[in-house]
Amino acid sequence: MQLCRFNDNRLGLVEGDRVKDVTAALKILPASHYPLPTYDLMIANLPAVRAEVEKLAKDAKVLALADIALLSPVANPGKIVAAPVNYKKHLEEAQTDPALHHQNKVAEIQRVGLFLKATSSLRGASEDIIIRHPDRRTDHEIELVAIIGTKCDRATRENAMSHIAGYCIGLDITVRGPEERSLRKSIDTYSVMGPYMVTADSVKNPDNLSFELTVNGEPRQKANTSDLIIGIADLIVFASAYYTLMPGDLLMTGTPEGVAPIVPGDVIDARIDQLGSMKVKVR
Numbered sequence: 002m003q004l005c006r007f008n009d010n011r012l013g014l015v016e017g018d019r020v021k022d023v024t025a026a027l028k029i030l031p032a033s034h035y036p037l038p039t040y041d042l043m044i045a046n047l048p049a050v051r052a053e054v055e056k057l058a059k060d061a062k063v064l065a066l067a068d069i070a071l072l073s074p075v076a077n078p079g080k081i082v083a084a085p086v087n088y089k090k091h092l093e094e095a096q097t098d099p100a101l102h103h104q105n106k107v108a109e110i111q112r113v114g115l116f117l118k119a120t121s122s123l124r125g126a127s128e129d130i131i132i133r134h135p136d137r138r139t140d141h142e143i144e145l146v147a148i149i150g151t152k153c154d155r156a157t158r159e160n161a162m163s164h165i166a167g168y169c170i171g172l173d174i175t176v177r178g179p180e181e182r183s184l185r186k187s188i189d190t191y192s193v194m195g196p197y198m199v200t201a202d203s204v205k206n207p208d209n210l211s212f213e214l215t216v217n218g219e220p221r222q223k224a225n226t227s228d229l230i231i232g233i234a235d236l237i238v239f240a241s242a243y244y245t246l247m248p249g250d251l252l253m254t255g256t257p258e259g260v261a262p263i264v265p266g267d268v269i270d271a272r273i274d275q276l277g278s279m280k281v282k283v284r
């Protein structure tokens with residue numbers, strides 16, 4: 002199943018280039034009161050939401066995917082967990098190019114571990130990236146994102162994948178420089194998720210997905226998730242060894258070689274096999 006969030010927080014069932022408005026499925030979510038949960042309510046209740054979506058689909062209003070404004074498929078992730086330098090060729094380019102490493106020693110992911118991006122940086126495919134520091138080099142990074150579905154504390158390699166609700170495309174927009182990654186990558190609009198969530202049962206072999214990113218039609222990044230240094234299951238084991246993953250947490254799995262600058266006016270086209278494609282404007 003492919004689920005999008007669109008326009009004024011509506012929920013859509015994506016079928017090809019059409020979207021069925023199944024917003025009423027969200028009525029089954031439990032009422033929440035202060036303090037609000039630190040996880041995403043829709044993802045935490047996804048099996049029940051899906052059952053409602055299936056009931057509503059046959060009579061739902063149909064829209065064109067091209068006509069709606071896509072929001073992040075997860076509204077309220079508690080955390081955005083991200084993997085640095087998780088493709089070998091990106092590690093090599095980061096270690097050799099001073100414009101990328103800025104005299105920081107770029108160590109392999111097994112040594113540096115993971116980092117967190119502020120959830121306030123989250124945007125959807127139709128919400129533009131707004132360059133905040135035009136004087137600084139700002140790069141695109143395309144990444145496969147795993148959306149955590151169930152609470153996950155110290156996962157094992159055997160059960161890790163069972164905690165995934167679905168997948169989407171992520172853009173980890175990055176200011177280059179000497180500061181900590183969490184600062185340079187947490188700027189408002191610098192975590193773009195989309196175009197929609199594809200539920201895990203609909204994705205065949207997430208460890209072998211081709212993907213590519215172009216800017217204004219020019220090829221920049223092209224790789225396959227089979228090139229990941231630490232694969233998806235082991236990233237979940239790694240992350241949950243330190244903190245409990247919760248429904249809706251977003252796991253950005255890392256970017257391959259080919260990172261390069263973006264400037265206002267650019268249009269990024271990002272696509273991953275089985276997960277669709279999205280065009281994102283830079284302002």
Ligand code: MN
Pocket residue numbers: 083084085142144173253255256
């Ligand atoms: Mn990244």
